[in-house]
Amino acid sequence: MRIFAALLPPADAVRELAREVDELQRMPGADTLRWTGRPGWHFTLAFYGEVADDLVPGLSERLERAARRTGPFPLALRGGGHFGDRALWAGAAGGIETMRLLADRAEAAGRKAGVTMEEHRHYRPHLTVARSRVSADLKPYVAALDSFAGSAWTVGELCLVRSNLPVSGVPREQPRYETVASWPLGADDGSPRAAG
Numbered sequence: 433m434r435i436f437a438a439l440l441p442p443a444d445a446v447r448e449l450a451r452e453v454d455e456l457q458r459m460p461g462a463d464t465l466r467w468t469g470r471p472g473w474h475f476t477l478a479f480y481g482e483v484a485d486d487l488v489p490g491l492s493e494r495l496e497r498a499a500r501r502t503g504p505f506p507l508a509l510r511g512g513g514h515f516g517d518r519a520l521w522a523g524a525a526g527g528i529e530t531m532r533l534l535a536d537r538a539e540a541a542g543r544k545a546g547v548t549m550e551e552h553r554h555y556r557p558h559l560t561v562a563r564s565r566v567s568a569d570l571k572p573y574v575a576a577l578d579s580f581a582g583s584a585w586t587v588g589e590l591c592l593v594r595s596n597l598p599v600s601g602v603p604r605e606q607p608r609y610e611t612v613a614s615w616p617l618g619a620d621d622g623s624p625r626a627a628g
Contacts, residue, residue, distance in 0.1 A: 512577030
């Protein structure tokens with residue numbers, strides 16, 4: 433299955449960002465971008481790609497341990513940026529160092545579980561809001577996001593998410609994301625909660 437470790441923003445934070453993205457979508461040229469689906473908004477901590485079913489239990493054990501060793505932390509959606517001329521994202525503020533530590537632990541969990549991982553890169557917290565298949569000038573959108581500051585919340589769980597890629601061939605169809613397990617941060621017993 434195609435999976436990744438992630439933090440999921442709460443509904444209030446999604447609504448705040450959605451209002452901001454609605455404004456971005458009214459800007460000139462916005463119709464050339466592929467805007468990501470709001471039900472799937474997340475902060476990826478570690479992307480594992482296609483993982484053999486027999487590796488998932490070991491990965492889950494290690495993610496549970498990473499969650500247990502990391503306490504809850506404050507986070508808020510704040511500002512934005514872009515990766516090259518193809519991806520526009522909302523940024524984060526708050527417990528960024530703890531978030532980076534959890535991302536490093538989630539990546540290490542994958543490696544120790546035998547998942548083939550890309551080369552380690554410095555983690556940059558981001559929530560992708562739009563992509564482009566061709567070169568696009570994303571600077572006006574980043575400038576518009578500069579003043580965006582969402583309300584803070586406490587991150588309390590680490591999620592293992594399955595990515596179901598579009599198969600219908602319908603233009604602009606979005607991937608579907610499904611939380612397959614989650615673990616409370618800083619928990620004593622670390623037993624996964626059923627996805628729901």
